[in-house]
Amino acid sequence: MxxxxxxxxxLTAEADTGAGVQEVSSETLEADELQLRVHFSSVNFKDALASRPDGKVAxxxxxxxxIDLVGEVLADAGGFSKGELVISHGYDLGVAHHGGFAEYARIDPAWALPLPQGLSPRESMIFGTAGFTAALSIMQLEERGLTPKDGPVLVTGATGGVGSAAVAMLAARGYTVTASTGKKETAKGWLMALGAAEVIDRVEVPEKxxxxxxxxxxxxxxxxGGAQLAQVLSEISYGGAAAxxxxxxxxxxxxxxxxHILRGVAILGTDSVQCDIARRREVWExxxxxxxxxxxxxxxxxxxxxxxxxxxxxxxxxxxxxGRTVVRLA
Structure with missing residues (x-):
């Protein structure tokens, strides 16, 4: 096949009007080696920015x-076999290279990794880039020495894709999680069901x-980010970190x-775009x-x-x- x-x-357009579902030619896709029938993608903030001419992303x-997809390999290529299910996200996908909002895709094999055993295609895109970022954040914190015994972990933007996945993953690891959100009244029950021990309003930033x-x-x-991050850093315990x-x-x-200089607090930048493929495989496992x-x-x-x-x-x-919105293609 x-x-x-x-x-x-x-497909997006140069003007704000005209973006939408269209029939496109296979010649529209880049001439990359790995051909995929896309099963699922997901909706991310970066996709929203990429869909607009003034979004400064596309x-x-x-x-x-x-910016992410899971699909079935249509022909042997780049070390992948026909019928194999693979995940791809980050790199130029969905910003400088046609992405996952299509029934088919062609990508660089170096951007793909096998769907891990234990995850269905749909589950992989419930996580998607956001879940990957949350997992990488937690791994970085734990590689620095964080354990559940150290005390509560704060998750900001907890109703977003990264935040909600982080709440659920941290809870699964046995951490006491405090979820911070601007939607406390409407989302408290949901966040508690994900595993948050406490749900609070956005971290308050004083005038001074x-x-x-x-x-x-x-x-x-x-x-x-923003001023809220500065406030969060001022409240992290000695030797702690923020991913x-x-x-x-x-x-x-x-x-x-x-x-940073009086409490040894570290800032751990978490990159899901250019992250090395070997590290990606580790995170997805x-x-x-x-x-x-x-x-x-x-x-x-x-x-x-x-x-x-x-x-x-x-x-x-x-x-x-x-939370997360999954796009069903196949």
Missing amino acids: TIPQSFSAF RKTPLIPG PKPLNSQNWAAAVDSV ISGVTAGPKFPGSVFP QVAGRLRPAKIDDLCADEISLDGVSEALEQIFAGQMT
């Missing part, structure tokens, strides 16, 4: 967004922040050196193993077809999306 001459895909137009505050958290998984991966509150934060939550489906807020992608992207811009 090969990629058909035409198939359905969500590096080609028109573009098929979708202090460089050091009470030592409240053994560590933090932060996908928010950071997001900028929903902005890329700049008015931080102080004091948490952990997702399928010791970091796997008891109820993966609890992370999935919705499952849509390509026809639902436009609405899902608008929900992201409106701040209305909670």
